[in-house]
Amino acid sequence: MGLATCWFMSTVEREAGEVARGLRRRDPSLIDDLIQQYQYRLFRYLLMLTGSREEAEDLFQETWIRVLEKGHQYQQRWKFETWLFTIARHLAIDFIRRRQPQSLDALLQPTGANRPLELADTTSSSAFDQAFQGEEAASVATALRHLPPSYREVLTLRFHEDMELEEIARVVDSPLSTVKSRLYRGLAMLREWLKDISA
Amino acid sequence: MRDDIHERALQLVDKRQVEGLSAEEHNGLEAHLESCAQCQKGALETERALRALRSAVPRFDVTLVLTTQMRARIRACELIENAARMRALWISCTLSWVLGVVSAPLLWWGFEWIGHRWAISRAVWMTGFALSWVAPAVVAAAVIAWRQARGSSVTEPR
Numbered sequence: 001m002g003l004a005t006c007w008f009m010s011t012v013e014r015e016a017g018e019v020a021r022g023l024r025r026r027d028p029s030l031i032d033d034l035i036q037q038y039q040y041r042l043f044r045y046l047l048m049l050t051g052s053r054e055e056a057e058d059l060f061q062e063t064w065i066r067v068l069e070k071g072h073q074y075q076q077r078w079k080f081e082t083w084l085f086t087i088a089r090h091l092a093i094d095f096i097r098r099r100q101p102q103s104l105d106a107l108l109q110p111t112g113a114n115r116p117l118e119l120a121d122t123t124s125s126s127a128f129d130q131a132f133q134g135e136e137a138a139s140v141a142t143a144l145r146h147l148p149p150s151y152r153e154v155l156t157l158r159f160h161e162d163m164e165l166e167e168i169a170r171v172v173d174s175p176l177s178t179v180k181s182r183l184y185r186g187l188a189m190l191r192e193w194l195k196d197i198s199a
Numbered sequence: 200m201r202d203d204i205h206e207r208a209l210q211l212v213d214k215r216q217v218e219g220l221s222a223e224e225h226n227g228l229e230a231h232l233e234s235c236a237q238c239q240k241g242a243l244e245t246e247r248a249l250r251a252l253r254s255a256v257p258r259f260d261v262t263l264v265l266t267t268q269m270r271a272r273i274r275a276c277e278l279i280e281n282a283a284r285m286r287a288l289w290i291s292c293t294l295s296w297v298l299g300v301v302s303a304p305l306l307w308w309g310f311e312w313i314g315h316r317w318a319i320s321r322a323v324w325m326t327g328f329a330l331s332w333v334a335p336a337v338v339a340a341a342v343i344a345w346r347q348a349r350g351s352s353v354t355e356p357r
Contacts, residue, residue: 026282028275032268039264044257057260061267065274140255143248158217159249165218183217191248 016076023071035064038084041161045085048156049092049149059095063088081161085171089153143193151186154179204231208238212245299332306331 022030042063046056066087074083144152150172157168169179211228214220220228232239307328314324 026275026278028272031271031275035264035268035271040257040259043259043263047257057263060263061270064267064271068271068274068278137255140251143251144255155252159252180217184213187213187216187245187248190252191244194248194251195244 013076016078016080019080020074020076023067023074026068026071031064031068034067034080038081041081042084042088044160045153045156046088046092048144048152049089051145051149051152055092055095059088059091062091066091079167082163082167082171085157085161086173089171089173139194139197142197143190146193147186147189151182151189154182155186155190158183205235205238208232208235209241212238212242216245216249295335303332 019030019034043056043060046059046063047053050056050059063084067084070087074080147155153172154168157163157171158165163171165176165179165183169176172179208228208231211220211224215225215228232242310324310328310331313319314321
Protein backbone atom coordinates (compact mmCIF):
# COMPACT_ATOMS: atom_id res chain seq x y z
CA MET A 1 0.00 0.00 0.00
CA GLY A 2 2.78 2.40 1.01
CA LEU A 3 4.86 1.50 -2.03
CA ALA A 4 1.87 1.86 -4.35
CA THR A 5 1.09 5.31 -2.90
CA CYS A 6 4.74 6.37 -3.28
CA TRP A 7 4.79 5.16 -6.89
CA PHE A 8 1.52 6.97 -7.64
CA MET A 9 2.71 10.21 -6.01
CA SER A 10 6.03 10.14 -7.86
CA THR A 11 4.21 9.54 -11.16
CA VAL A 12 1.86 12.48 -10.50
CA GLU A 13 4.80 14.71 -9.54
CA ARG A 14 6.76 13.66 -12.62
CA GLU A 15 3.79 14.47 -14.86
CA ALA A 16 3.28 17.82 -13.11
CA GLY A 17 6.98 18.53 -13.60
CA GLU A 18 6.72 17.79 -17.32
CA VAL A 19 3.69 20.09 -17.57
CA ALA A 20 5.53 22.86 -15.67
CA ARG A 21 8.59 22.58 -17.94
CA GLY A 22 6.42 22.48 -21.08
CA LEU A 23 4.45 25.53 -19.98
CA ARG A 24 7.66 27.46 -19.30
CA ARG A 25 8.82 26.59 -22.84
CA ARG A 26 5.32 27.47 -24.13
CA ASP A 27 5.34 24.15 -25.95
CA PRO A 28 2.39 24.26 -28.41
CA SER A 29 2.04 20.47 -28.60
CA LEU A 30 1.80 20.26 -24.80
CA ILE A 31 -0.95 22.91 -24.84
CA ASP A 32 -2.75 20.92 -27.57
CA ASP A 33 -2.60 17.80 -25.39
CA LEU A 34 -3.78 19.64 -22.29
CA ILE A 35 -6.71 21.17 -24.18
CA GLN A 36 -7.68 17.70 -25.43
CA GLN A 37 -7.28 16.15 -22.01
CA TYR A 38 -9.24 18.74 -20.02
CA GLN A 39 -11.76 19.88 -22.66
CA TYR A 40 -14.91 18.33 -21.15
CA ARG A 41 -13.98 18.99 -17.55
CA LEU A 42 -13.13 22.65 -18.05
CA PHE A 43 -16.16 23.27 -20.25
CA ARG A 44 -18.50 21.55 -17.77
CA TYR A 45 -17.05 23.62 -14.91
CA LEU A 46 -17.46 26.87 -16.84
CA LEU A 47 -20.97 25.91 -17.89
CA MET A 48 -21.94 25.20 -14.29
CA LEU A 49 -20.31 28.44 -13.18
CA THR A 50 -21.84 30.71 -15.78
CA GLY A 51 -25.06 28.95 -16.73
CA SER A 52 -24.50 30.12 -20.28
CA ARG A 53 -23.16 28.10 -23.17
CA GLU A 54 -21.86 31.14 -25.06
CA GLU A 55 -20.09 32.58 -22.04
CA ALA A 56 -18.63 29.17 -21.21
CA GLU A 57 -17.25 28.84 -24.77
CA ASP A 58 -15.67 32.30 -24.66
CA LEU A 59 -14.17 31.69 -21.23
CA PHE A 60 -12.93 28.25 -22.34
CA GLN A 61 -10.78 29.86 -25.02
CA GLU A 62 -9.64 32.69 -22.79
CA THR A 63 -8.66 30.26 -20.04
CA TRP A 64 -6.26 28.38 -22.32
CA ILE A 65 -4.74 31.61 -23.60
CA ARG A 66 -4.23 32.67 -19.98
CA VAL A 67 -2.69 29.27 -19.17
CA LEU A 68 -0.21 29.89 -21.96
CA GLU A 69 0.59 33.42 -20.81
CA LYS A 70 0.87 32.57 -17.10
CA GLY A 71 2.38 29.13 -17.62
CA HIS A 72 5.73 30.15 -16.11
CA GLN A 73 3.94 30.70 -12.77
CA TYR A 74 2.70 27.09 -12.56
CA GLN A 75 4.58 25.00 -10.02
CA GLN A 76 4.77 21.24 -10.12
CA ARG A 77 3.70 20.86 -6.49
CA TRP A 78 0.23 22.08 -7.54
CA LYS A 79 -2.30 19.81 -9.18
CA PHE A 80 -2.76 21.06 -12.72
CA GLU A 81 -6.57 20.89 -12.65
CA THR A 82 -6.73 22.95 -9.44
CA TRP A 83 -4.59 25.64 -11.08
CA LEU A 84 -6.61 25.45 -14.31
CA PHE A 85 -9.97 25.84 -12.55
CA THR A 86 -8.60 28.70 -10.43
CA ILE A 87 -7.58 30.55 -13.61
CA ALA A 88 -10.97 29.84 -15.19
CA ARG A 89 -12.77 31.13 -12.10
CA HIS A 90 -10.73 34.34 -11.95
CA LEU A 91 -11.47 34.98 -15.60
CA ALA A 92 -15.19 34.42 -15.02
CA ILE A 93 -15.16 36.89 -12.12
CA ASP A 94 -13.23 39.46 -14.20
CA PHE A 95 -15.76 38.97 -16.98
CA ILE A 96 -18.69 39.67 -14.66
CA ARG A 97 -16.92 42.67 -13.14
CA ARG A 98 -16.47 44.20 -16.57
CA ARG A 99 -20.16 43.70 -17.29
CA GLN A 100 -21.55 44.74 -13.92
CA PRO A 101 -18.98 46.44 -11.67
CA GLN A 102 -19.43 45.51 -8.01
CA SER A 103 -17.32 44.38 -5.10
CA LEU A 104 -15.73 40.94 -4.93
CA ASP A 105 -17.73 40.22 -1.76
CA ALA A 106 -20.95 40.78 -3.63
CA LEU A 107 -19.78 38.48 -6.41
CA LEU A 108 -19.04 35.68 -3.97
CA GLN A 109 -22.29 35.89 -2.00
CA PRO A 110 -24.43 32.84 -2.84
CA THR A 111 -27.74 34.66 -2.41
CA GLY A 112 -29.09 38.15 -2.48
CA ALA A 113 -29.87 40.80 -5.02
CA ASN A 114 -26.49 40.57 -6.77
CA ARG A 115 -26.33 36.86 -7.44
CA PRO A 116 -22.73 35.78 -7.91
CA LEU A 117 -21.34 34.57 -11.18
CA GLU A 118 -24.79 34.89 -12.70
CA LEU A 119 -23.93 35.61 -16.30
CA ALA A 120 -26.95 34.30 -18.08
CA ASP A 121 -30.64 34.46 -17.40
CA THR A 122 -30.90 31.04 -15.80
CA THR A 123 -34.60 31.40 -15.21
CA SER A 124 -35.12 30.92 -18.91
CA SER A 125 -35.31 27.36 -20.16
CA SER A 126 -32.42 27.67 -22.60
CA ALA A 127 -29.38 27.93 -20.32
CA PHE A 128 -28.94 24.33 -19.18
CA ASP A 129 -31.64 22.58 -21.22
CA GLN A 130 -29.63 22.95 -24.41
CA ALA A 131 -26.33 22.30 -22.71
CA PHE A 132 -26.79 18.87 -21.23
CA GLN A 133 -27.45 15.44 -22.65
CA GLY A 134 -28.00 12.16 -20.85
CA GLU A 135 -30.75 10.06 -19.32
CA GLU A 136 -31.99 12.66 -16.87
CA ALA A 137 -30.68 15.73 -18.65
CA ALA A 138 -33.99 17.58 -18.66
CA SER A 139 -34.67 17.18 -14.94
CA VAL A 140 -31.05 17.94 -13.99
CA ALA A 141 -31.16 21.05 -16.20
CA THR A 142 -34.33 22.23 -14.48
CA ALA A 143 -32.87 21.60 -11.02
CA LEU A 144 -29.57 23.32 -11.85
CA ARG A 145 -31.40 26.37 -13.16
CA HIS A 146 -32.71 26.95 -9.66
CA LEU A 147 -29.41 26.58 -7.82
CA PRO A 148 -27.21 29.62 -7.11
CA PRO A 149 -24.03 29.46 -9.26
CA SER A 150 -21.76 29.22 -6.22
CA TYR A 151 -23.62 26.04 -5.18
CA ARG A 152 -23.46 24.61 -8.71
CA GLU A 153 -19.75 25.36 -8.74
CA VAL A 154 -18.88 23.41 -5.58
CA LEU A 155 -21.22 20.56 -6.55
CA THR A 156 -19.45 20.10 -9.86
CA LEU A 157 -16.00 20.31 -8.29
CA ARG A 158 -16.93 17.72 -5.66
CA PHE A 159 -19.12 15.30 -7.58
CA HIS A 160 -17.91 15.66 -11.16
CA GLU A 161 -14.26 16.38 -10.52
CA ASP A 162 -14.02 14.33 -7.30
CA MET A 163 -11.86 17.06 -5.78
CA GLU A 164 -10.92 17.02 -2.12
CA LEU A 165 -12.64 19.68 0.00
CA GLU A 166 -9.32 21.46 0.60
CA GLU A 167 -8.69 21.66 -3.15
CA ILE A 168 -12.18 23.08 -3.71
CA ALA A 169 -11.53 25.68 -1.00
CA ARG A 170 -8.33 26.64 -2.85
CA VAL A 171 -10.11 26.95 -6.20
CA VAL A 172 -13.03 29.01 -4.90
CA ASP A 173 -10.74 30.95 -2.54
CA SER A 174 -13.06 30.42 0.44
CA PRO A 175 -12.73 28.83 3.89
CA LEU A 176 -13.36 25.11 4.19
CA SER A 177 -16.46 25.75 6.31
CA THR A 178 -17.98 27.86 3.53
CA VAL A 179 -17.29 25.13 0.97
CA LYS A 180 -18.93 22.52 3.18
CA SER A 181 -22.00 24.61 3.87
CA ARG A 182 -22.42 25.35 0.15
CA LEU A 183 -22.09 21.65 -0.62
CA TYR A 184 -24.67 20.62 1.97
CA ARG A 185 -27.13 23.31 0.93
CA GLY A 186 -26.55 22.68 -2.77
CA LEU A 187 -27.05 18.95 -2.35
CA ALA A 188 -30.24 19.50 -0.36
CA MET A 189 -31.60 21.91 -2.97
CA LEU A 190 -30.69 19.60 -5.84
CA ARG A 191 -32.38 16.66 -4.13
CA GLU A 192 -35.52 18.69 -3.42
CA TRP A 193 -35.77 19.98 -6.96
CA LEU A 194 -35.30 16.56 -8.50
CA LYS A 195 -37.90 15.12 -6.09
CA ASP A 196 -40.38 17.85 -7.05
CA ILE A 197 -39.74 17.36 -10.76
CA SER A 198 -40.23 13.60 -10.64
CA ALA A 199 -43.33 13.89 -8.38
CA MET B 200 -36.51 12.44 20.06
CA ARG B 201 -37.37 10.03 17.25
CA ASP B 202 -37.35 12.94 14.78
CA ASP B 203 -33.83 13.80 15.95
CA ILE B 204 -32.64 10.31 15.06
CA HIS B 205 -34.07 10.55 11.53
CA GLU B 206 -32.72 14.06 11.07
CA ARG B 207 -29.29 12.91 12.23
CA ALA B 208 -29.46 9.92 9.86
CA LEU B 209 -30.26 12.18 6.90
CA GLN B 210 -27.41 14.51 7.88
CA LEU B 211 -25.08 11.52 7.88
CA VAL B 212 -26.39 10.47 4.45
CA ASP B 213 -25.30 13.87 3.11
CA LYS B 214 -22.06 13.81 5.08
CA ARG B 215 -21.20 10.42 3.55
CA GLN B 216 -21.34 12.01 0.11
CA VAL B 217 -19.71 15.34 0.98
CA GLU B 218 -16.87 14.57 3.36
CA GLY B 219 -17.08 10.86 4.24
CA LEU B 220 -17.95 9.10 7.48
CA SER B 221 -15.95 7.61 10.29
CA ALA B 222 -16.29 3.84 10.78
CA GLU B 223 -18.51 4.43 13.80
CA GLU B 224 -20.80 6.83 11.92
CA HIS B 225 -20.92 4.48 8.95
CA ASN B 226 -21.95 1.48 11.05
CA GLY B 227 -24.55 3.51 12.96
CA LEU B 228 -26.04 4.84 9.73
CA GLU B 229 -26.16 1.43 8.05
CA ALA B 230 -27.88 -0.07 11.09
CA HIS B 231 -30.46 2.72 11.10
CA LEU B 232 -31.11 2.54 7.36
CA GLU B 233 -31.78 -1.21 7.59
CA SER B 234 -34.54 -0.60 10.09
CA CYS B 235 -36.00 2.70 8.77
CA ALA B 236 -37.78 2.78 5.42
CA GLN B 237 -38.23 6.58 5.56
CA CYS B 238 -34.51 7.31 5.91
CA GLN B 239 -33.71 4.62 3.37
CA LYS B 240 -35.91 6.52 0.94
CA GLY B 241 -34.07 9.74 1.80
CA ALA B 242 -30.72 8.05 1.16
CA LEU B 243 -31.95 6.74 -2.19
CA GLU B 244 -33.14 10.22 -3.18
CA THR B 245 -29.70 11.63 -2.41
CA GLU B 246 -28.01 8.90 -4.44
CA ARG B 247 -30.44 9.45 -7.28
CA ALA B 248 -29.79 13.21 -7.25
CA LEU B 249 -26.02 12.66 -7.44
CA ARG B 250 -26.37 9.97 -10.11
CA ALA B 251 -28.47 12.37 -12.18
CA LEU B 252 -25.92 15.16 -11.67
CA ARG B 253 -23.04 12.91 -12.69
CA SER B 254 -24.92 11.57 -15.73
CA ALA B 255 -25.46 15.08 -17.10
CA VAL B 256 -22.82 15.41 -19.81
CA PRO B 257 -22.41 18.81 -21.48
CA ARG B 258 -22.91 18.91 -25.21
CA PHE B 259 -19.51 19.79 -26.53
CA ASP B 260 -18.70 21.40 -29.84
CA VAL B 261 -15.52 19.81 -31.23
CA THR B 262 -14.77 22.91 -33.28
CA LEU B 263 -14.32 24.78 -29.98
CA VAL B 264 -11.28 22.62 -29.23
CA LEU B 265 -9.84 23.11 -32.72
CA THR B 266 -10.39 26.87 -32.56
CA THR B 267 -8.83 27.05 -29.10
CA GLN B 268 -5.84 24.98 -30.18
CA MET B 269 -5.34 27.23 -33.19
CA ARG B 270 -5.56 30.40 -31.05
CA ALA B 271 -3.20 28.91 -28.47
CA ARG B 272 -0.63 28.02 -31.16
CA ILE B 273 -0.72 31.52 -32.62
CA ARG B 274 -0.41 33.09 -29.15
CA ALA B 275 2.45 30.70 -28.27
CA CYS B 276 4.35 31.82 -31.38
CA GLU B 277 3.79 35.49 -30.46
CA LEU B 278 4.97 34.92 -26.91
CA ILE B 279 8.06 33.00 -28.04
CA GLU B 280 8.93 35.78 -30.52
CA ASN B 281 8.38 38.46 -27.87
CA ALA B 282 10.55 36.55 -25.41
CA ALA B 283 13.37 36.30 -27.99
CA ARG B 284 13.07 40.02 -28.74
CA MET B 285 13.11 40.92 -25.05
CA ARG B 286 16.13 38.66 -24.47
CA ALA B 287 18.03 40.41 -27.26
CA LEU B 288 17.06 43.78 -25.82
CA TRP B 289 18.25 42.85 -22.33
CA ILE B 290 21.54 41.46 -23.65
CA SER B 291 22.23 44.60 -25.67
CA CYS B 292 21.28 46.84 -22.71
CA THR B 293 23.61 44.92 -20.42
CA LEU B 294 26.46 45.01 -22.95
CA SER B 295 25.92 48.68 -23.54
CA TRP B 296 25.97 49.41 -19.80
CA VAL B 297 29.14 47.37 -19.26
CA LEU B 298 30.89 49.06 -22.19
CA GLY B 299 29.72 52.44 -20.94
CA VAL B 300 31.12 51.86 -17.47
CA VAL B 301 34.41 50.47 -18.82
CA SER B 302 34.88 53.31 -21.30
CA ALA B 303 33.80 56.13 -18.95
CA PRO B 304 37.32 56.92 -17.58
CA LEU B 305 38.74 56.94 -21.12
CA LEU B 306 35.96 59.16 -22.37
CA TRP B 307 36.45 61.53 -19.42
CA TRP B 308 40.15 61.68 -20.11
CA GLY B 309 39.46 62.37 -23.80
CA PHE B 310 37.05 65.23 -23.08
CA GLU B 311 39.48 66.68 -20.54
CA TRP B 312 42.35 66.52 -23.06
CA ILE B 313 40.23 68.23 -25.74
CA GLY B 314 39.24 70.91 -23.20
CA HIS B 315 42.90 71.64 -22.40
CA ARG B 316 44.04 71.40 -26.01
CA TRP B 317 41.52 73.97 -27.35
CA ALA B 318 41.10 75.95 -24.12
CA ILE B 319 37.45 75.06 -23.74
CA SER B 320 35.91 75.92 -20.38
CA ARG B 321 35.52 73.10 -17.86
CA ALA B 322 31.69 73.48 -17.79
CA VAL B 323 31.44 73.00 -21.58
CA TRP B 324 33.57 69.87 -21.94
CA MET B 325 31.89 68.35 -18.86
CA THR B 326 28.49 69.03 -20.46
CA GLY B 327 29.77 67.34 -23.61
CA PHE B 328 30.82 64.32 -21.57
CA ALA B 329 27.38 64.13 -19.86
CA LEU B 330 25.58 64.43 -23.22
CA SER B 331 27.68 61.66 -24.73
CA TRP B 332 26.34 59.44 -21.94
CA VAL B 333 22.69 60.52 -22.08
CA ALA B 334 22.18 61.11 -25.82
CA PRO B 335 22.19 57.43 -26.99
CA ALA B 336 19.61 56.46 -24.35
CA VAL B 337 17.41 59.46 -25.21
CA VAL B 338 17.56 58.63 -28.93
CA ALA B 339 16.79 54.92 -28.25
CA ALA B 340 13.82 55.84 -26.00
CA ALA B 341 12.50 58.25 -28.64
CA VAL B 342 12.74 55.57 -31.34
CA ILE B 343 10.97 52.98 -29.14
CA ALA B 344 8.21 55.46 -28.25
CA TRP B 345 7.75 56.40 -31.89
CA ARG B 346 7.60 52.74 -32.97
CA GLN B 347 5.08 51.90 -30.25
CA ALA B 348 2.88 54.85 -31.14
CA ARG B 349 3.02 53.78 -34.78
CA GLY B 350 2.29 50.14 -33.87
CA SER B 351 -0.74 50.97 -31.69
CA SER B 352 -2.25 53.23 -34.33
CA VAL B 353 -1.93 50.36 -36.85
CA THR B 354 -3.47 47.74 -34.50
CA GLU B 355 -6.41 49.90 -33.41
CA PRO B 356 -9.00 49.53 -36.13
CA ARG B 357 -11.87 50.97 -34.04
